[in-house]
Amino acid sequence: MPTIAYVNGHFSPIEQATISIEDRGFQFGDGVYEVVRTYGGGAFRLHDHLSRLESSARAVSIPVPLSRTEWEALIREGLQRSRYGECLVYIQLTRGVAPRAHLFPSSAKPTVVMTFQEIPETGGALQRQGVPAVTLSDLRWGRCSIKSLNLLANVLAKQEASDAGALEAILVKDGLVTEGCSSNVCLVKDGNIVTPPLSDQLLAGVTRAVVLELARKNGIVVEEREVSEEELTRADELFLIGTTIEVLPVSRLNGVPVGERVPGTVTQAVRDAFQRCILSETGGEPG
Ligand SMILES: Cc1ncc(COP(=O)(O)O)c(C=O)c1O
Numbered sequence: 125m126p127t128i129a130y131v132n133g134h135f136s137p138i139e140q141a142t143i144s145i146e147d148r149g150f151q152f153g154d155g156v157y158e159v160v161r162t163y164g165g166g167a168f169r170l171h172d173h174l175s176r177l178e179s180s181a182r183a184v185s186i187p188v189p190l191s192r193t194e195w196e197a198l199i200r201e202g203l204q205r206s207r208y209g210e211c212l213v214y215i216q217l218t219r220g221v222a223p224r225a226h227l228f229p230s231s232a233k234p235t236v237v238m239t240f241q242e243i244p245e246t247g248g249a250l251q252r253q254g255v256p257a258v259t260l261s262d263l264r265w266g267r268c269s270i271k272s273l274n275l276l277a278n279v280l281a282k283q284e285a286s287d288a289g290a291l292e293a294i295l296v297k298d299g300l301v302t303e304g305c306s307s308n309v310c311l312v313k314d315g316n317i318v319t320p321p322l323s324d325q326l327l328a329g330v331t332r333a334v335v336l337e338l339a340r341k342n343g344i345v346v347e348e349r350e351v352s353e354e355e356l357t358r359a360d361e362l363f364l365i366g367t368t369i370e371v372l373p374v375s376r377l378n379g380v381p382v383g384e385r386v387p388g389t390v391t392q393a394v395r396d397a398f399q400r401c402i403l404s405e406t407g408g409e410p411g
Pocket of ligand 1: 159303304305306307308326327328329330331332365366367368
């Protein structure tokens with residue numbers, strides 16, 4: 125079964141999908157994106173992802189060429205065409221094709237690209253064992269709340285983490301934790317969840333919003349406040365959250381074991397609540 129792509133009105137197998145080399149997404153990273161996943165074949169929290177896509181696009185003055193209904197219909201069609209069990213849907217929206225010049229082109233039409241990729245069945249192995257993470261300097265720009273295509277600093281940090289045997293880099297700016305390269309970060313101290321507050325320094329994760337709401341509903345105190353790197357190293361539990369990883373415990377930070385067992389009690393409670401939420405909203409089994 126081929127992976128399906130959608131480019132500006134046309135579905136095709138991904139190998140046949142092309143965009144112009146003058147696309148500003150390629151030339152400048154001048155675009156925004158979203159990643160959505162399915163459970164039971166249905167996209168989880170699609171409205172939240174489309175809202176964020178619209179606000180990212182608004183923040184960089186890229187007109188969104190499709191209505192909510194049109195996005196939904198296209199995503200449904202892509203999922204049907206892909207026929208995978210569960211999919212990751214990547215949506216990319218760029219300022220369009222124009223001769224290379226920094227200024228916004230006066231007449232470019234935004235480019236819409238989507239891919240529908242299979243999510244391999246893992247049985248949640250990583251989520252049970254936890255993963256190693258390292259802290260690294262956050263070298264990104266000042267508007268990380270925009271889900272922009274400019275991911276070079278994330279790519280470099282993720283590679284550095286991987287070279288150090290870790291799965292994620294937790295980024296630190298001016299001594300304070302921001303987020304992971306592709307995740308939000310929570311620590312647990314004395315039974316409370318602590319996570320950096322929303323700001324220009326981090327993405328307002330869809331998973332973050334769901335998880336924090338579920339935690340509060342389950343009687344867990346959630347503190348959204350600044351977290352120092354030093355506080356991170358003293359955490360009882362540490363976990364990463366995001367669309368693709370769901371709730372992922374960190375087993376070692378900079379080579380040092382985190383807490384007494386993985387997953388810790390609070391992490392497990394949050395994960396269980398998240399899984400119940402997925403099941404009730406989509407009818408699909410969590411990953
Ligand atoms: C930098 C960054 N932070 C946080 C997240 C988590 O966001 P979400 O839960 O919406 O997937 C992601 C997801 O890709 C990300 O790239």
